[in-house]
Amino acid sequence: MILSAVKKKILIVVMDGLGDRGCKELNGLTPLQATDTPNLDWFTRNGIAGTCDTVDIGIRPGSDTSHLSILGYDPLEVYTGRGPFEAAGIGLVGRPGDVAFRCNFSTCDGNHNIIDRRAGRIDKPDTTELIKSLNGMKIDGIEIIIKESTEHRAAMILRGPGLSPDVTDVDSHGEGPLNWSKGSTKEAEFTAGVVNKFVKETYDRLNDHPVNKRRSAEGLLPANIIVPRGAGSFPDIQPFPEKHCMKAACVAGVGMIKGICGICGLDVIDLPCDCTGGCSSNFVSKAKIAMETLKSYDFVLMNAKAPDVCGHDRDPMLKCGIIKRLDEMAGYFRENFRDDMVIVFTADHSTPCSLGDHSGDPVPIAVYTPGNVMDDAVTFSESGCSHGRIGRIRGKYIVPMCMDLADRAEKFGA
């Protein structure tokens, strides 16, 4: 039975990599503990709070697996490897049956021996120009879709009947001869054949390309071959709007988050150029778009990437500054709050400045909607939120919990 009460809307604000560990520079406090956050604290004090292991206790999540969890999926069931998620991250969202690869632009000699697997760390606009010559390829009836990513990276999708992701990497992860792809089943053997023909064809098309001629003339390494690795199939994910009966959108600046949300069937909202996904991103501008989007959607996931960047850069002072600005963003939500919404402030994972990478430390979570139970948590931090009644939960429970608070949950039983 579905409740007949007014169904609230749900906004999840993911502050990417926000969780941290004690920092020497902050006298053993985390950036969140060390920064005054009156608006985030307001939501914590008036809402319910807890800590969250987005995937599971002790698991260091990627941004892909953690966002899958936050969207209510179990990544242990639906995550099919980096290929499809990286492809989705640059806007190549495939379908079940497609096989995706991560690729490098590399430099090889005339016998396909790799000289530099990153082609001298080539970047846009050269890669954008080179990739055009690979458009529209079809090998053995398989359509090949390829797109450049950051620096020497690209992603590729194979689309057509009879494909398998169980093929080995062509990339040997070093110099010298390529590892031509192999597969041990009939479908995998066929797929490996397509991959190998594709690689040879890229050399034929790229080696004499004007961009490479110019690069060689300038003393730069030519990017004359594309080398795939990390094959994975696109997961057969039940679309979020169907799974949760909510019209859903994503407000994010970073390609990978947009890609994941796209795979899960969320509409990806176009952002103005001041919402970059970087440290200079305008969080209030993004918050306005999230609130605007919520007018025509039931569910919005918003991602602010900046704190993660500070963690990777091992810069706790910058992270404190970013947190201060994220709190101003929370202030915008507070001032413009709609009573018919449930708002969640959390992170996808911790990115401790002392580590410079993601860790498995649980992240703080605060949930507010008018009329919720007020618990005893009063500050939004790794320690402060642990006093709340949410307790310690897994990320996959966030959506069900919010759906209940939004009076959207179905009754189980009589």
Next chain:
Amino acid sequence: MILSAVKKKILIVVMDGLGDRGCKELNGLTPLQATDTPNLDWFTRNGIAGTCDTVDIGIRPGSDTSHLSILGYDPLEVYTGRGPFEAAGIGLVGRPGDVAFRCNFSTCDGNHNIIDRRAGRIDKPDTTELIKSLNGMKIDGIEIIIKESTEHRAAMILRGPGLSPDVTDVDSHGEGPLNWSKGSTKEAEFTAGVVNKFVKETYDRLNDHPVNKRRSAEGLLPANIIVPRGAGSFPDIQPFPEKHCMKAACVAGVGMIKGICGICGLDVIDLPCDCTGGCSSNFVSKAKIAMETLKSYDFVLMNAKAPDVCGHDRDPMLKCGIIKRLDEMAGYFRENFRDDMVIVFTADHSTPCSLGDHSGDPVPIAVYTPGNVMDDAVTFSESGCSHGRIGRIRGKYIVPMCMDLADRAEKFGA
């Protein structure tokens, strides 16, 4: 991707049976609540804390199942019964395929009718002497390995092809005729046959044994038959060092803990005679050995059995005294702490003095490593630790959580 950061070492200090319930003798406090523990409190205040159900909420764990959990295994998956773990507990560590039994030295008449199933609670050295006459037995191609335990108890392993653990107990758990073992499959029938021949053979070898003649002359019951029960196969456990990529050792005085750690592939460190596993054990001496062991290992599990003994003896005052001495041990760790280690203080289960046996009450846990998040727990006790950010976890999460804090966890996703 594995982090390239310095990987820390992990030490888990298990204070066996430490958890308790409110004691009348302590004005309703637990021994931990009633005892001043400045060093354990220091680790709690500067680290993270919580409570732990080693197996699951409401489950009264044995020392075997709880230690399996603390080592990161799910006992519901790998625990194969008391036989193999009791055998391991007295140093009989078998292999997959072996079948282990718990046994009693019993007293019977000439027709194998049991007169006393504990042979007048016979003990060492008589059992040690009697067991020698059973060494090296082989029946129907099956090797039989048997060893005496405490009092009238012993354990036995059958080793050879075609065995099954699905056989009934010979022990009738009372006086009168034996229940000759039965099996319903071909392998089980064969195994039951070996067991029954073994039992008859023990009578033939023990009845006229000089030790039993002496006992009869002294008016004691002769231990003239061995009666098996509780058959179980040795679990096919993935060795801890392989599962977690850590070189691992155990520092424990008690046979069962050494046995479990041995089954899990940990190296068992020899201890000097002042580390007994009893109440008089020298905890600081054991702590020194644990720290020394940590120099050449990545992971050490240390067990101090004494608080469990006090619980079984229903002696809260003695337990308080033991806790005071355990806190001195924690002081040794505090003074000799290495910055490249993660230390855990916890228990395998509660052994409330009011109950005199293990209970399912969750146990306190405190984890410390430099640079962890400081939470709001300040005292190490059943109640004090529940303020910490670890929350309430299962024992099987301790190792993953520590591996993350030790920067040894693999990233799941991108």
